[in-house]
Amino acid sequence: MTEPAQLSDQERADLVAYLDGELSGEAARAVEAKLSLNPAFRAEADALRRTWELLDFLPRPQPSARFTHRTMERLSPLRTGEQRWRDRWRASCLGLGWAAALLLAGWGGYAGYNRLVSREPGEPELLRDLRIIENKRMYDRIENLDFWQALDSPDLFGNEASNS
Amino acid sequence: MSATGESSTQLALRDPDIRLMLRVRDDDAAAFAELVELYQQRLVAVMNHLVGNAEEAEDLAQEVFLRVYRSRKKYRPRSKFSTWLFTIANNLAFNALRSRRRKPFVSLPAQDSGPLGPRPAEQIIRDRGSGPMQRLQRQELAGLIRRALEGLNERQRMAVVLNKFEDMNYAEIAAVMGLTTKGVKSLLSRARMNLRAALSSYIFMDGEPAPEAEDEE
Numbered sequence: 001m002t003e004p005a006q007l008s009d010q011e012r013a014d015l016v017a018y019l020d021g022e023l024s025g026e027a028a029r030a031v032e033a034k035l036s037l038n039p040a041f042r043a044e045a046d047a048l049r050r051t052w053e054l055l056d057f058l059p060r061p062q063p064s065a066r067f068t069h070r071t072m073e074r075l076s077p078l079r080t081g082e083q084r085w086r087d088r089w090r091a092s093c094l095g096l097g098w099a100a101a102l103l104l105a106g107w108g109g110y111a112g113y114n115r116l117v118s119r120e121p122g123e124p125e126l127l128r129d130l131r132i133i134e135n136k137r138m139y140d141r142i143e144n145l146d147f148w149q150a151l152d153s154p155d156l157f158g159n160e161a162s163n164s
Numbered sequence: 165m166s167a168t169g170e171s172s173t174q175l176a177l178r179d180p181d182i183r184l185m186l187r188v189r190d191d192d193a194a195a196f197a198e199l200v201e202l203y204q205q206r207l208v209a210v211m212n213h214l215v216g217n218a219e220e221a222e223d224l225a226q227e228v229f230l231r232v233y234r235s236r237k238k239y240r241p242r243s244k245f246s247t248w249l250f251t252i253a254n255n256l257a258f259n260a261l262r263s264r265r266r267k268p269f270v271s272l273p274a275q276d277s278g279p280l281g282p283r284p285a286e287q288i289i290r291d292r293g294s295g296p297m298q299r300l301q302r303q304e305l306a307g308l309i310r311r312a313l314e315g316l317n318e319r320q321r322m323a324v325v326l327n328k329f330e331d332m333n334y335a336e337i338a339a340v341m342g343l344t345t346k347g348v349k350s351l352l353s354r355a356r357m358n359l360r361a362a363l364s365s366y367i368f369m370d371g372e373p374a375p376e377a378e379d380e381e
Contacts, residue, residue, distance in 0.1 A: 013353035020327065022334050022349065050367040051360040055328050057306050058313070061212035063204045063222060071200050071226045072193075075233060079193070 007044060015045055019052070181245035189236045200229050203246075206330065207253060213325045214257045215264075216314055224260055228253045243339060250330065250340045254322060261318050305366065312362035320355035323348060 007015065011034075017023045018031040034041045064070075132139070142148045175182055181202070187195035207228055211221035231252050239248070313321060319341065326332040326340060334348045343351070360367070 009350075009353070012357060013349050016353040016356050017334070017349050020334070020352070047364070047367055048356055048360055051356065051363050052328065054305075054309055054363055054366060055313070055324075055359075057302060057309055058213070059306055060205075060329075061209050061218060061221065063208040063225065067204050067208070067222065067226075068197060068200045071204075071229050072197060074226055074230060075193075075196070078230065078233065 007041070011041075012044075015041070016048060019045065019049055175241045175243070179241075179244055182241045185232075185236070185239055185245050185248075186241070188233070189239050191236075196229075196233060199232070203229075203249060206246075207249070209329060210250070210253060210325050211257060213313065213329065214318075214321060215260060216310065220260070224253075224256055228256055231256065244336070246330075247336055247339050250326065250332075251342075254340050257322070258318060308366065309363065312359055315362055316355050316358055320351055320358065323351045324355045324359070327352060 014023060014027060014031055018028060023031060035045060036042075126133070181199070184195050184199050184202075188199060204225060207225040208221050211224045211228075212218055215221055215224065228249065232249065235252075242248075313324065316324065322341060323337055326337045327334075332340070334345045334352070337343070337348045337352075338345045341348070
């Protein structure tokens, strides 16, 4: 049984990284120098390497023979669910598309009709609004309705209006 | 672009598994079965080393594949396919271990003969060459090593398993575990030190004398 050498965390981390082939340049050369000069460091490196090699004794667990089959079996409900969702989505899209097309067609027809068939006022409507049409130029001069209503008040012109 | 500056196309050209995954993304069920065939052994092995239970390891490996399938539409090749796969495995394994911690898990104690007889490693040296006996001793040694591995914390164990059994370098482990390369270096250093402490009785069992540290003087 060998006791771990007294190394700082940084020294040990560098040593492990060196053993893993993860050190390069200056850091690798520093570890190599320590390995050649310091037997305790060398012993620690050897112990770490041997410990790592011991892991090779662990068996490589194998999946069961039916692993792929069972995985694909677990996949089928997922795929069915996805397919169902896709079908539902497609049906909804189709329904919405039809509804949008109908709305668009209705609106287009209405707008087209209004544009193509311009509506001229008929004779009864002209007769009904005759007074307004005749006085339109006057009405245009009135700034607001209150003023127009005030013109109708007898107090405004007094007797002058009735005498004339 | 990937962390190494390669475009997705370049990565896909170099990594055949990315091409396979892109077929899975396009709903090719046969490509998915091929992917399962290709990675099942590695995934089950990694999961087994992490959770220490063959049945649970298979369930977890299957769950990893199902997650791959579920997230196939979001897949964008940014690194090696195996890095992406093992990132999913890493997350899933940690979740499983966390939920297991909430439910107490009883593990059998180590059967070290100790005072009752020779230690397995000593016995191996003695019985070297005897077929069935050697196999038995190898199993015992494997049991000891497995327990030493289980003695590491989850992150150390994951880093060790990826480094040792998946041959991943520090940068790849960092990508899988969401750490920096420096963090992985420190994690592996502590893991190796813990393993060395736990297995110190067995590292010179092949008959070679242990190097003498007092040579220093």
